[in-house]
Amino acid sequence: MNAAIVLFPGINRERDMAIALEQSSGHKPRMLWHTETDLSGIDLVVLPGGFSYGDYLRCGAMAAQSPVMGAVRDFVARGGYVLGVCNGFQILTEAGILPGALLRNAALRFLSRDCHLRVERADTVYASRYRRGEVFRAPMAHGDGNYFADDATLDRLEGEKLIAFRYATPAGEITEAANHNGSARNIAGIYSPNLRVLGLMPHPEDLIDPLMGGTDGKPLFDGLCSALAA
Amino acid sequence: MSARPVNQALAQEFGLSGEEYAKVLAIMGRTPTLTELGVFSVMWSEHCSYKSSRVWLKQLPTKAPWVIHGPGENAGVVDIGDGLAAIFKMESHNHPSFIEPYQGAATGVGGILRDVFTMGARPIANLNALRFGRPENPHTKRIVDGVVRGIGGYGNCVGVPTVGGEIDFHSAYDGNPLVNAMTVGIAPTDRIFLSAAAGVGNPVVYVGSKTGRDGIHGATMASAEFGANSEEKRPTVQVGDPFTEKLLIEACLELMATDAIVAIQDMGAAGLTSSSVEMAGKGGVGIELDLDAVPQRETGMTAYEMMLSESQERMLIVLRPDRAEQARAIFAKWELDFAVIGRITDTGRIVVRHQGTVEADIALAPLADEAPLYTRPTAETAKQPILNAARLDNRHGLADALLMLVGCPDLCSRAWVWDQYDSTIGGQTVKRPGAADAAVVRIEGLDRALALTTDCTPRYCAADAEAGGAQAVAEAWRNLTAVGARPLAITDNMNFGNPEKPEVMGQFAAAIRGMSQACRVLDFPVVSGNVSLYNETEGRPILPTPAIGGLGVLEEAARAVGLALGPWLDLVLIGETKGWLGQSLWLREIAGKEEGAPPPVDLAAERRNGDFVRGQIEAGRVRACHDVSDGGLLVAVAEMAMAGGTGARLSAGPRDVPGHAFWFGEDQGRYVLAVTDSAATIAAAEAAGVPAIRLGYSGGEDLTLPDGGTISVKALRDAHERFFPAWMDAPSG
Amino acid sequence: MKAVVTVMLKSGVLDPQGKAIGHALANLGFAGVGEVRAGKVIEIELAETDPERARGEAEEMARKLLANTVIESFRVSVAE
Amino acid sequence: MKAVVTVMLKSGVLDPQGKAIGHALANLGFAGVGEVRAGKVIEIELAETDPERARGEAEEMARKLLANTVIESFRVSVAE
Ligand SMILES: Nc1ncnc2c1ncn2[C@@H]1O[C@H](COP(=O)(O)OP(=O)(O)O)[C@@H](O)[C@H]1O
């Protein structure tokens, strides 16, 4: 599998992502500067977490206008796989590749803590190593993760089963208390209609090692890497 | 610039005494220009010259076989094995954080990061030591909110995990909060960058943000030329730009991977002045600056303004001439300003030109060598009597007192704070805030990890600064030991009041004495630090606060232990308990008194106990470990229970110590270990000459106390977690 | 010319910041405070000297970058 | 009445956000973009019906809460 991690100025979780991908695939991902536009030979594009352009104006707004994002849009149109985590998710919505937007956390504070995610469907390359309804833990670290879309869009996402993960209790209940940032319908991550683009706010890449407190995030990368290796 | 005559009156406005100004005249042999006076005044300020503290700082032990660079560089450097060095320092941003808490704290983090990456290190962790006024004080809430947001806002954005720190509240900080920020970075031992300039003719390069009129010497605020600016008084507050800092880190590290750099230094306090003067001075060379080439954010800036500006996110670099273009390309890629603003000379002078005029021409040697140095008068603070625990009124049972203590502002959960700091970025955080006595961060790609902590107990220092200084160092050492790390070195941040007051200077000197003794006995040298004086409002000084940042190493990250208690383990107390209640939190929170002598630190016992505990951890015999500090033994056990979600049953303490003194006394040098076989641990301790007793065992959902009282772990957690959210998120002003 | 672009959340989008400010104002003792909305303003110096063309330019900037029309609406004014 | 409070960083204070927006606009191909400053706007519904009193109230709100006068300045307008 040839994975590429896009580096926008101000991105800062690219190393975490590279470690996770290398651990699951055995290959170092390529690092792609935001001005590059050639994605040939790449199977997976990752937009990692961080503060592209300082998160000034709106999170992801300026990165969404980078030259590389034109190439990513074409890549998506050709059926390419794209994973956007945290700032990467924000960039995908700002670029219009995924619907909705990420607003400030409801409590208006940055939140860095572990959350629990319920797997809404397991028949995707990203979730194949989880079971549907399974709950896994992941660190979250963001100030703007409050997923918003209008009701029609939310209904469509539900109808087409494009919700990837929801904030849940450890037992899998979808409650308000489990919904740390106030996201619409507890949405933590969504898919594109072809299920090849995934955007999510929490950081499975930071929970892949028992030493750091667990390996809950590892199945996501194991599943992804083995599916794309084939 | 409007002609303000340079004379003694202006010098005084700039903070120079009559005697100091006479020295300036002697060195110059003429009346200095405004810019020259500015250079002298900032270089000879307390902040840059350490004129009141230097004689005392010299007493600190700074050497050990593993110390690569001690004080004198931008940050301290220690060898941590595998060809790597840890580079770290702590720095204060107290006054700015009082004026504008968010930006003050944010730029404090930015400043200390630069001190560390300027030496070639990639920053891997931030910590902070914070002191605030009483929660009841109407200003405190706003300051806490701003400082916490500012630290998070900057650290989260630059992508360095904030993994630890400490917070105290006391009325002495009502008008003067302390914000001490610490950064730790990693570099190969053979790729460490220093600031001494060299190479006559080499270009001097400015990189980073443009220069504005930020934070220029407060004295100029009153001067005439800003009168036109109507009511918009120029703020002394700088705004941080963490995005630019992140680019600067990456660009500098990219440049450092080449052989282009001869010397590099961040522009910290007194910006271009101190960086250029120090680089040339340390290298024994001269330097010429052409201010027309300085990237400027505002129009019409004078030489004086540019030399004194404290605009953030800037660095000064001396380059090999044949590498200048390569360097320029790197900074262009990162969209940062890059300008050749001068060159190295052999004159031993700093010469500053602006618009065709020589604005400053000063010999560097006397500027440094003749900097004022004061041995200010000191006065001892009277020692307080040792309290007799048995005579103290003990109205509350253990359970009630414990619930009150775990919920009080100084002991309650800080989760509300650290939840706003990204502690996991980097993917190497083995022990996050709250998980262990020290934060543990693995070094990417290796088994090795660093343990990090900050410590100080100001109420002890106020009662007895020498004992308090020793205690602060000992507690840092103990916290590193409690996770299984080998303590290597410390950085310190000496926060005190007005040094011209003999009592304050006496506290300073005593704290240094105590710290020095502890550093010596514990083999724990000081490798960097910072001094912040004049922390007073309306003549009332803060508590003496020598904040200690400790660093230790673990060969194997997997061996680190935390404080979370698991079920069915024996609890063993290491160290001797006399029941010391003087200056304890029990005394303050339960008995309502702040008095008595603070607990003494027996440094030999400290070392013996700690070495024993570390040995047990290294041998894999310890499941959880927690040092006994604020609040005493019962609070320590309760914290372990809350962290692990497991209860415990405690047996009665020794008969010769009153119950409340045994369980809440703050005797030093103690640890609680959770082990599978207490008999073996106690036997090993006896063999090592270390006091050890079994306290009880863990399990269940309740903490059962020796006097028969019972508290559920849930009730403890509720009490522990209530304060911060209730205080900060309650809808009020 | 100087263009001022004001960006506000659309009325259907929850504005927790505006709500928090409203709360805080009430707590400070201000009476008669109704809805509060918080938004952004961006002031841009433009080389363009024709007001209509300047406005057009600023509107394009708003559409392309300054506002996210999924959640925000904007208005533009030009001066000088 | 509706009061609109616009809060900007004082001139001379670094505006990292404005700087980044200016960069981004230039990268998007907008020519002739000079200085860009970013600020906040707060719209407040007031029960007060007298324009002058409404303005006075909003100014007090700005001084007490909405603007950080150490680094920010504000202006108030009222409408309706
Ligand atoms: N309290 C202290 N203990 C030990 N070293 C100190 C102390 N205060 C300052 N130093 C050392 O003095 C030097 C100058 O410090 P400082 O002026 O804060 O540096 P910078 O301008 O790079 O921030 C540094 O090497 C610092 O480590």
Ligand SMILES: [Mg+2]
């Ligand atoms: Mg420095």
